[in-house]
Amino acid sequence: MEQPLAGRFHAGDSLQRRVTFLLNSFHRQPVLDAALQTFLLNLLEFLPARFASVWLFNGLDDTLVLRDIAPLRLDDCDVSLQSLPRRVLHISECLSGETVRTRHYQVFKQTLGIPLNANAAFQRKHALSTLISFPIFGIDDRVSGVINAYTSLDANVDSDDIEVAACAVRALAETLELAHLTRERNVERQLSAFSAQLVAGEVDARTAWDGLAQQIAYALEGEACSIFMKKSSESLQLIGTTGMIGDPPYDTVVYLSGQGLTGRCFQSNRPIIYYREHSTELTAVHKSIHRERLTSSTQSESIVLVPIRNSDGAAIGVIRCNNKRFTRDKTVGRFTTEDMNLLEGISSFIADTEVKEAWIRRREKDREATITYIQHELIAPLQHVLSHVESLTSLATFEKAGDAAMLALGRSRLDMIADTVKKTAFMIRVVIEHDKGRLDHVEEVALVEAAVEVTTWLRDEARRHSVRTSVAADSKITVVGDPFQLMRLLFNLLRNAITYYDEIETERRAVLRLTSIDNTVVIECEDNGMGVSLDEVEALFGKRVRGDRAAKRRPEGLGIGLAACRAITRAHGGTIQVANIAKPTLFRVTLPRVCSQESNG
Amino acid sequence: VIRVLYVDDEADTEQFAVLFEVLRQYEIEAIPVRSVEGLEMAISRDSAAIDCIVLDIIMPPGHYDFEESERGRRTGILALDRIRERLGDVPVVVATVTSRRDIRAQATERGARKIITKPFLPSELAQAVRQALGPSVGAVNNGTMAD
Numbered sequence: 194m195e196q197p198l199a200g201r202f203h204a205g206d207s208l209q210r211r212v213t214f215l216l217n218s219f220h221r222q223p224v225l226d227a228a229l230q231t232f233l234l235n236l237l238e239f240l241p242a243r244f245a246s247v248w249l250f251n252g253l254d255d256t257l258v259l260r261d262i263a264p265l266r267l268d269d270c271d272v273s274l275q276s277l278p279r280r281v282l283h284i285s286e287c288l289s290g291e292t293v294r295t296r297h298y299q300v301f302k303q304t305l306g307i308p309l310n311a312n313a314a315f316q317r318k319h320a321l322s323t324l325i326s327f328p329i330f331g332i333d334d335r336v337s338g339v340i341n342a343y344t345s346l347d348a349n350v351d352s353d354d355i356e357v358a359a360c361a362v363r364a365l366a367e368t369l370e371l372a373h374l375t376r377e378r379n380v381e382r383q384l385s386a387f388s389a390q391l392v393a394g395e396v397d398a399r400t401a402w403d404g405l406a407q408q409i410a411y412a413l414e415g416e417a418c419s420i421f422m423k424k425s426s427e428s429l430q431l432i433g434t435t436g437m438i439g440d441p442p443y444d445t446v447v448y449l450s451g452q453g454l455t456g457r458c459f460q461s462n463r464p465i466i467y468y469r470e471h472s473t474e475l476t477a478v479h480k481s482i483h484r485e486r487l488t489s490s491t492q493s494e495s496i497v498l499v500p501i502r503n504s505d506g507a508a509i510g511v512i513r514c515n516n517k518r519f520t521r522d523k524t525v526g527r528f529t530t531e532d533m534n535l536l537e538g539i540s541s542f543i544a545d546t547e548v549k550e551a552w553i554r555r556r557e558k559d560r561e562a563t564i565t566y567i568q569h570e571l572i573a574p575l576q577h578v579l580s581h582v583e584s585l586t587s588l589a590t591f592e593k594a595g596d597a598a599m600l601a602l603g604r605s606r607l608d609m610i611a612d613t614v615k616k617t618a619f620m621i622r623v624v625i626e627h628d629k630g631r632l633d634h635v636e637e638v639a640l641v642e643a644a645v646e647v648t649t650w651l652r653d654e655a656r657r658h659s660v661r662t663s664v665a666a667d668s669k670i671t672v673v674g675d676p677f678q679l680m681r682l683l684f685n686l687l688r689n690a691i692t693y694y695d696e697i698e699t700e701r702r703a704v705l706r707l708t709s710i711d712n713t714v715v716i717e718c719e720d721n722g723m724g725v726s727l728d729e730v731e732a733l734f735g736k737r738v739r740g741d742r743a744a745k746r747r748p749e750g751l752g753i754g755l756a757a758c759r760a761i762t763r764a765h766g767g768t769i770q771v772a773n774i775a776k777p778t779l780f781r782v783t784l785p786r787v788c789s790q791e792s793n794g
Numbered sequence: 795v796i797r798v799l800y801v802d803d804e805a806d807t808e809q810f811a812v813l814f815e816v817l818r819q820y821e822i823e824a825i826p827v828r829s830v831e832g833l834e835m836a837i838s839r840d841s842a843a844i845d846c847i848v849l850d851i852i853m854p855p856g857h858y859d860f861e862e863s864e865r866g867r868r869t870g871i872l873a874l875d876r877i878r879e880r881l882g883d884v885p886v887v888v889a890t891v892t893s894r895r896d897i898r899a900q901a902t903e904r905g906a907r908k909i910i911t912k913p914f915l916p917s918e919l920a921q922a923v924r925q926a927l928g929p930s931v932g933a934v935n936n937g938t939m940a941d
Contacts, residue, residue, distance in 0.1 A: 572891040573804070576913035580813040583916045611915070618913050633895045 571621050575614045582611050616650040632675035632764050641666040644705045647683045660691045666707040672714050673787040678761045685754040690720035716782040724775030797843055800824040801833050802850040820920035830873045837880045846923050851890040874904035885926035
């Protein structure tokens with residue numbers, strides 16, 4: 194009786210040991226089911242190094258045969274290639290190189306679908322080989338292919354069967370890793386993992402670059418373009434991810450291949466062209482991978498991969514283009530020379546990433562210096578004014594004069610100066626930080642007091658528009674949040690209510706109403722002003738979008754008030770809505786009493 | 795009377811004299827120090843007589859090209875390190891215009907007990923100083939003005 198295989202794997206076993214063990218077990222048919230199952234389970238927690246496939250091209254019958262699967266170290270692959278006597282195609286070259294023609298895809302299709310003129314076992318092996326290793330097939334297909342092939346093995350297994358099964362298992366390892374990476378879809382994590390490997394000396398630089406492209410390619414699944422740069426010899430940084438390059442927000446785009454096709458691109462000095470013929474079958478296969486993202490208009494695809502090189506000539510990435518942006522000679526289905534020149538031009542431009550990085554850094558510093566300047570030049574004087582204000586109070590000038598009326602007037606004016614100064618400082622910060630939705634520092638904020646202060650700051654504006662402002666609160670209400678941002682939230686809400694008053698309204702009012710229920714605080718801003726129209730409601734919360742009437746009323750505004758309100762609310766883990774659009778207009782903000790910091794990216 | 799070293803590149807100006815005058819009403823004696831070097835000198839002269847240090851983080855201003863502002867920002871942070879070396883855990887109140895979380899975090903990491911954002915009323919600074927000094931001082935004279 195065979196011992197159950199589950200007991201023979203241990204958590205620390207190397208992948209090699211697991212594979213070897215499983216291969217040996219192929220000679221013991223009865224235990225294979227358990228073996229495969231156990232192996233798969235173990236493999237999931239022990240994802241291996243990447244594998245590449247080596248293919249044998251048989252010119253006599255136009256077939257491609259999976260010859261070997263090797264770890265994806267190009268050196269190793271090269272050795273394999275040289276050691277093979279016949280014409281062998283490395284899978285990535287096969288798929289991305291010029292040697293691939295339609296007929297190969299026909300071969301793939303036939304091998305997969307309809308039997309060729311060969312015996313059943315031969316077909317089965319070929320079908321299996323193709324299925325498990327051809328990257329464009331979906332994971333489900335691969336896994337089921339392996340399972341099918343495996344279950345079809347009969348008692349009279351021969352060495353070929355074992356070889357195929359071995360390939361199947363290895364390819365499955367690759368598949369599982371692919372699945373794992375695809376699931377992750379976290380490019381930055383992949384990057385940092387790879388950087389760590391690089392730093393730890395676990396991979397050499399060349400392998401790291403190649404591997405990086407593959408990692409990201411798998412993670413992105415061809416759905417996005419990435420711009421990344423080499424920060425130093427030991428670290429890599431993703432600086433942007435865009436949609437496909439039809440309308441890039443950047444000057445240039447570095448593409449990291451979507452389906453693991455980049456391995457050879459780094460080795461090649463020439464652009465690598467990969468044609469995919471229009472065909473219903475392949476579209477179906479493609480759809481199975483990309484699912485809903487593929488539309489009928491993209492059935493006929495062409496993909497161009499251009500290696501990106503830095504000033505030292507080292508490959509740092511690949512440009513891929515697969516949309517209709519570039520003119521294509523339809524009869525040949527080929528990109529024109531102009532297209533290629535353009536792509537090469539883009540490639541060389543990106544190559545200068547170091548210059549670009551310096552430029553970005555310089556701009557960032559420039560911005561910081563400007564902010565420092567504004568803060569120092571504008572806030573420092575205000576600091577002195579505040580000192581003067583308090584000194585006047587403490588000197589009790591008016592008390593000495595003995596004039597009670599003058600004393601009261603003097604004090605009220607001093608209060609106004611202090612309010613103005615604080616409001617001005619607040620406004621400076623609003624200008625500086627108008628784009629920030631983040632929380633700088635968090636503390637317990639007395640919300641009612643903050644609302645009263647905001648009302649004070651807007652006193653003159655309210656008076657000018659004859660709007661009566663008030664704060665209504667049932668109790669002392671506090672929120673743990675960013676004091677500045679919360680002030681800004683209250684300020685924007687109230688200022689909107691004051692600014693957009695209704696001209697025919699005789700009793701104009703704007704109320705900030707604060708209530709707290711359990712662990713939630715509700716801020717309502719109600720006014721009987723001009724209101725907002727329904728279609729303006731959603732648009733209002735977008736940046737620099739204002740209602741038609743609002744734009745006429747206060748053309749100088751930035752139009753970011755409500756957008757800022759929404760950003761601030763979200764940063765505190767709350768919600769904002771227009772609860773009523775007219776008479777009274779009611780904005781309602783709901784905040785957790787303690788802001789959720791995780792929403793503060 | 796609480797003796798405070800006030801470190802700011804403009805600390806010796808007339809403008810600051812007004813602030814210091816008001817602080818005296820709160821029984822705080824502020825000694826102006828213009829630079830980190832000045833701070834070190836003041837510490838070496840009579841460190842025992844210092845109850846608290848108020849420190850500006852962004853010094854020196856006036857040079858707004860990148861390298862200078864970088865250096866400037868570090869200066870105040872650097873001063874915090876010096877203070878720790880020389881004076882142990884003497885209370886430090888950081889007075890700054892910046893709202894940048896990273897700079898504030900650096901200041902807190904280096905032992906700043908309170909961070910007060912400019913502009914502030916002298917009374918607010920007085921309160922911050924008292925809070926930095928701890929509950930015993932704060933309880934005795936909780937930021938109220940002395941006659």
